Amino acid sequence: MRIDVRKSVLGANDEQAQRNKALFEASHLTVINVMASPGAGKTSLIMRLLEKLPPEFSRGVIEGDIASSVDADRIAAVGVPVTQINTGGGCHLDAVMIDRAMYDLELQGPGYLFIENIGNLVCPTDFRLGETAAMVVASVPEGDDKPIKYPAIFARADAVVLNKIDLLPFIDFSLSAFTAAVRAVNETAPIINVSCTTGEDIDAVIRWLMGMAPDVKQ
Amino acid sequence: MHEAAIAQAVLDAALGALPAAESRVTGITVVAGVLAGVEEECLTVYFSELCKDTAAEGASLQLVTEPACLICRKCGSRADYAGDGRLALECSVCGGANRLEGGKSLYLDSIEVES
Numbered sequence: 372m373r374i375d376v377r378k379s380v381l382g383a384n385d386e387q388a389q390r391n392k393a394l395f396e397a398s399h400l401t402v403i404n405v406m407a408s409p410g411a412g413k414t415s416l417i418m419r420l421l422e423k424l425p426p427e428f429s430r431g432v433i434e435g436d437i438a439s440s441v442d443a444d445r446i447a448a449v450g451v452p453v454t455q456i457n458t459g460g461g462c463h464l465d466a467v468m469i470d471r472a473m474y475d476l477e478l479q480g481p482g483y484l485f486i487e488n489i490g491n492l493v494c495p496t497d498f499r500l501g502e503t504a505a506m507v508v509a510s511v512p513e514g515d516d517k518p519i520k521y522p523a524i525f526a527r528a529d530a531v532v533l534n535k536i537d538l539l540p541f542i543d544f545s546l547s548a549f550t551a552a553v554r555a556v557n558e559t560a561p562i563i564n565v566s567c568t569t570g571e572d573i574d575a576v577i578r579w580l581m582g583m584a585p586d587v588k589q
Numbered sequence: 590m591h592e593a594a595i596a597q598a599v600l601d602a603a604l605g606a607l608p609a610a611e612s613r614v615t616g617i618t619v620v621a622g623v624l625a626g627v628e629e630e631c632l633t634v635y636f637s638e639l640c641k642d643t644a645a646e647g648a649s650l651q652l653v654t655e656p657a658c659l660i661c662r663k664c665g666s667r668a669d670y671a672g673d674g675r676l677a678l679e680c681s682v683c684g685g686a687n688r689l690e691g692g693k694s695l696y697l698d699s700i701e702v703e704s
Binding site: 373374380381461462463493494554556 | 591594595598599601602603606619624625657676686687688689693696697698699700701702704
């Protein structure tokens with residue numbers, strides 16, 4: 372006997388993501404799911420943003436890594452609350468992991484929480500975490516064809532940040548080709564070109580974040 | 590390798606859809622868009638392990654792939670994107686800029702059950 376089910380495979384994760392989202396909103400937190408390949412500069416970008424966000428906002432970071440606390444140690448060194456999730460080989464974060472990490476972090480808003488996903492342009496795509504917005508970080512040395520090769524993650528981005536633009540003079544990378552590739556899969560996400568090394572245009576990412584600022588008056 | 594998590598979610602959803610405790614799942618059909626990033630062979634391997642000692646042990650798993658669509662912003666021409674080959678940024682008819690739509694589904698379509 373055949374039974375029609377027609378049920379989302381990741382429904383359980385999506386339901387937990389909805390509960391996370393409700394908790395984030397009740398805590399007045401704007402939550403950014405930061406996704407990129409390994410080495411694109413996720414941690415460096417988060418550190419730049421932590422430094423530049425206005426002081427009236429609290430801040431925190433959930434670090435996802437397969438192993439080690441290297442990234443979390445960098446965040447902790449600048450005095451920002453951080454929780455490390457080690458997936459032990461798992462290639463993405465899911466909504467249940469975030470629920471547990473929030474319990475450890477005890478972050479209260481109004482503020483910003485950055486979730487650094489596992490360095491991977493494939494697996495994190497399908498798993499909603501309850502974030503306010505998804506930020507995909509690409510970098511110049513990876514090449515301008517990444518949005519064509521990994522369309523799903525770029526399609527899901529609420530903002531695309533292109534990092535390491537200080538390397539443009541040394542690498543065969545076309546900004547117009549990159550922009551056209553992003554636009555083919557994502558018509559609306561702002562594309563922000565930055566350098567975490569020089570600090571160039573980090574302010575543009577801050578402006579994008581401030582457009583989603585939680586209400587400070589309570 | 591997120592297919593492990595997806596295989597577990599497919600199994601949970603299939604077992605959850607069983608009408609009676611004594612019935613068994615013998616077949617499962619999953620629909621996945623090309624942008625859902627699910628590799629069939631990998632999903633099948635994980636599923637065949639995870640289903641052991643459950644009411645879906647030995648069930649066959651069929652993955653139906655759903656294409657995405659490239660739509661020209663200029664002339665409106667539509668072409669399927671099956672996930673293989675290079676994603677065409679330009680319309681093959683007029684050379685206008687394409688946009689990609691759809692291909693993101695991931696759902697348990699149906700199960701075959703015997704009691």
